[in-house]
Amino acid sequence: MSDVAQSPAKSEGSATAAAADQKIQPIIRVVDVHKSFGDHEVLRGMNLDVAKGSILVILGGSGMGKSVLMKHMIGLLQPDSGQIIVDGEDISRMGAAALKRVRSKFGMVFQSGALFDSMSNWDNVAFPLREHRKKLKGTALDERVRELFKIFSLDPDQLGPRFPSEISGGQRKRVALARAVALEPQIVLYDEPTTGLDPITTDQVDEMILDAKRHLGVTSIVISHDIASAFKIADHIIFVYEGEIVAEGLKAEMLSSQHAFVREFFATWSHKNL
Amino acid sequence: MVERPSLPDPNPAAPAPLPAQPVTPARRHPLVSGLEGTVAAIGRGPLAFVNESGKLLLFCLNTLWWLPRRPFRWAQLFRHMRDVGFGSLFIVVLTGFFTGLVFGFQTLQGFRRFGAEALVGPATLLTLSRELGPVLTGLMVAGRSGSGMATELGTMKVTEQIDALATLAVEPVQYLVVPRVLAATLMMPLLTAIFTGCGFFGCYLIGVGREGVDPGVFFFETWQAADPDDFYEGWIKAAFFGAQISLISSCQGFQAAGGARGVGEAATRAVVLSSVSILVGTYLLAEMLDPLIHAYIWFDAMPK
Numbered sequence: 001m002s003d004v005a006q007s008p009a010k011s012e013g014s015a016t017a018a019a020a021d022q023k024i025q026p027i028i029r030v031v032d033v034h035k036s037f038g039d040h041e042v043l044r045g046m047n048l049d050v051a052k053g054s055i056l057v058i059l060g061g062s063g064m065g066k067s068v069l070m071k072h073m074i075g076l077l078q079p080d081s082g083q084i085i086v087d088g089e090d091i092s093r094m095g096a097a098a099l100k101r102v103r104s105k106f107g108m109v110f111q112s113g114a115l116f117d118s119m120s121n122w123d124n125v126a127f128p129l130r131e132h133r134k135k136l137k138g139t140a141l142d143e144r145v146r147e148l149f150k151i152f153s154l155d156p157d158q159l160g161p162r163f164p165s166e167i168s169g170g171q172r173k174r175v176a177l178a179r180a181v182a183l184e185p186q187i188v189l190y191d192e193p194t195t196g197l198d199p200i201t202t203d204q205v206d207e208m209i210l211d212a213k214r215h216l217g218v219t220s221i222v223i224s225h226d227i228a229s230a231f232k233i234a235d236h237i238i239f240v241y242e243g244e245i246v247a248e249g250l251k252a253e254m255l256s257s258q259h260a261f262v263r264e265f266f267a268t269w270s271h272k273n274l
Numbered sequence: 275m276v277e278r279p280s281l282p283d284p285n286p287a288a289p290a291p292l293p294a295q296p297v298t299p300a301r302r303h304p305l306v307s308g309l310e311g312t313v314a315a316i317g318r319g320p321l322a323f324v325n326e327s328g329k330l331l332l333f334c335l336n337t338l339w340w341l342p343r344r345p346f347r348w349a350q351l352f353r354h355m356r357d358v359g360f361g362s363l364f365i366v367v368l369t370g371f372f373t374g375l376v377f378g379f380q381t382l383q384g385f386r387r388f389g390a391e392a393l394v395g396p397a398t399l400l401t402l403s404r405e406l407g408p409v410l411t412g413l414m415v416a417g418r419s420g421s422g423m424a425t426e427l428g429t430m431k432v433t434e435q436i437d438a439l440a441t442l443a444v445e446p447v448q449y450l451v452v453p454r455v456l457a458a459t460l461m462m463p464l465l466t467a468i469f470t471g472c473g474f475f476g477c478y479l480i481g482v483g484r485e486g487v488d489p490g491v492f493f494f495e496t497w498q499a500a501d502p503d504d505f506y507e508g509w510i511k512a513a514f515f516g517a518q519i520s521l522i523s524s525c526q527g528f529q530a531a532g533g534a535r536g537v538g539e540a541a542t543r544a545v546v547l548s549s550v551s552i553l554v555g556t557y558l559l560a561e562m563l564d565p566l567i568h569a570y571i572w573f574d575a576m577p578k
Contacts (some may be wrong), residue, residue, distance in 0.1 A: 071437070074440075074441055075440075076437050076440060076441070096336075096339075096445060100443050100444075100445055101443075103441060103442075103443040104443040104445075106441060108438070108441040108443070110434045110437070111434075112433060112434055114433060114434040114437065114438035115435070115438075116430075116439075117429075117433070117435070118426075118434055118439070127442065128442045131442065131443070131444055132443065179442075183442075189441075258412050262441065269488060
C-alpha cells in the first residue's frame with residue numbers, strides 16, 4: 001500500500017486529493033468495516049483513508065450510516081469486522097484505557113450539541129481544560145474560556161452563567177464547538193456543525209474549520225447537509241448510501257456521479273438553489 | 275407543479291430490469307411450526323435473563339476496574355453522597371418512625387398474652403437492626419435515588435452526553451458510575467442506622483407513652499439484649515444493598531435508548547430490579563453473614 005491516502009475499495013484514481021498531492025500518511029484508515037444493529041446492516045464493508053491535515057466531508061441521506069461511521073472513527077462504536085486505524089493504531093479492539101489516550105487526539109461536535117445539562121455553558125467549555133490541562137487554573141483558565149466564547153461570537157458574561165437549556169439551539173451548537181476545540185485536538189469530527197445556524201455563523205464555522213487546517217494542521221471530518229459549505233471547505237468528499245461509499249472526489253465528481261441517489265440528491269439541491 | 279431539473283441519463287440504452295419473481299416459501303407442517311413457536315417462547319425468557327445478567331456482570335466488572343483508578347472524583351462523590359444521603363433522609367425517617375410504631379404496637383399485642391411487654395424494646399431493635407432496617411431503607415433508596423440515577427444517566431445516554439464525555443477522553447464509568455456506587459455504599463449504612471433509631475423511638479412512644487411500659491424496664495431489657503453484632507450485620511447488608519442499587523440503576527441508565535420512553539422504562543426497570551435484588555439479597559446475605567459472625571464471636575471469645 002502506498003503512502004497515498006485513498007479509498008482501498010475504489011479505483012486508484014479516486015485517491016484523496018490532499019493526500020495525493022502532499023504524499024501524506026493517512027491519519028485515519030477505515031478498512032472493510034461492517035456494522036449491523038440487529039438485522040439492519042448499517043455499514044457494508046466501508047473503506048476510507050483520511051489524509052492528515054485535510055478536510056473530509058461526508059455527504060448522504062439521513063439514516064445512511066454517516067454518524068455511525070464517524071462514531072467508529074473515535075471508538076464510540078466497535079465494528080463487527082474490519083479495522084479502524086488512527087495514527088497507526090488499530091482502535092477497533094482497543095481497551096478502554098488505551099482508547100482514552102487515543103481519544104485525547106480528538107474533538108467532536110455532536111449533532112445535538114450533547115452539552116452537559118447539569119453544568120453551565122461556562123463549565124461545559126471549561127470542562128475539558130479542567131480535566132486535561134491541570135496547570136491551567138484561575139485567571140489563565142478564565143481567559144482561555146473567555147477566548148473560546150469570543151471565537152464563536154458568544155458573550156461569555158451573558159451566556160456563560162446560563163445552562164444549555166436556557167439558550168437557543170444555534171448558541172448551543174456554538175458552545176459545543178467551543179468545547180470540542182478547547183484542547184486544540186489534532187482531529188475534529190463535526191456531526192452537522194452548521195445545522196440550525198444563521199448564514200453568518202455558518203460562514204464563521206466554515207472559516208474556523210479552514211483556519212484550523214491552514215494554521216494548525218488540524219484534520220477535520222465533517223458530516224453535513226449543507227452542500228455549499230461542503231464544496232467550499234472540502235479537500236475530499238465522500239457520498240455514503242446504505243452503508244457504502246458510492247461517490248467520492250470533489251464538486252465535479254459529485255455532480256457527474258452516475259449513481260441514481262447521488263444524482264437525485266444534487267439535482268434536488270440544484271433545483272432549490274436556483 | 276414545478277418540474278425538477280434532472281441530470282442526463284448516463285445509460286439510456288440499458289434494458290429495464292426484469293421484475294423480481296415471487297419466492298414461494300417451503301411448506302411446513304403446522305405441528306412443526308407450532309412446536310417451534312412454543313420452544314422459542316419458552317426459551318425467550320431464560321435467554322433474556324442470561325443476557326441481562328451478563329450485561330450487569332460486565333458493567334459491575336467495568337466499575338470495579340475503574341474504582342481504584344485516578345483521578346478520584348471527590349466533588350462528584352460528595353455531590354452523590356448528599357443526593358443519596360440527605361435526599362433520602364426524610365423518607366427514611368418517616369418510614370422508620372412508622373415502621374417502629376406499628377411493629378411496637380403489634381408486638382405488644384402478642385407479648386401481652388404471656389406478660390412479656392417489657393421485651394418489646396429488644397424485639398423491635400433486633401428486628402429493625404438486622405432485617406427491617408436495611409431492607410426497608412434499601413427499598414426507599416431504590417425508589418428515590420435508584421430511579422433518579424437511572425433517569426439522569428438514561429437522559430445523558432439518549433442525548434449523547436455520555437458519548438460526549440468519552441470523546442473528551444473522560445471515562446464515563448469512572449466519572450459517572452464510580453462516585454454513585456461509592457456514595458450509595460457509604461450512605462446506606464448511615465441511613466439504616468437512622469432508620470433503626472427512628473423505628474426504636476416510634477416503638478418507645480407506643481410502648482412507654484401509650485401502653486404504659488416502665489421506661490426503666492424498657493431500656494434495661496433493651497440494653498441487656500442488644501448486641502453490637504446485630505448492628506454490624508445490618509450495616510454490612512445495607513452497604514451491599516447500596517452497591518446493588520447504584521450498580522443496577524446505573525447499568526439501566528447506560529442501556530437506555532429511544533428517547534423519553536426509553537428513559538422511563540430504564541427508571542422503572544431500575545426500581546423493580548433493585549427491589550427484587552434487595553429481597554433476594556437479604557436472605558442470601560443472612561445465610562452468608564451468619565456463619566461469619568459466629569466465627570467472629572468464637573474468635574473473639576478465645577483466650578488471648
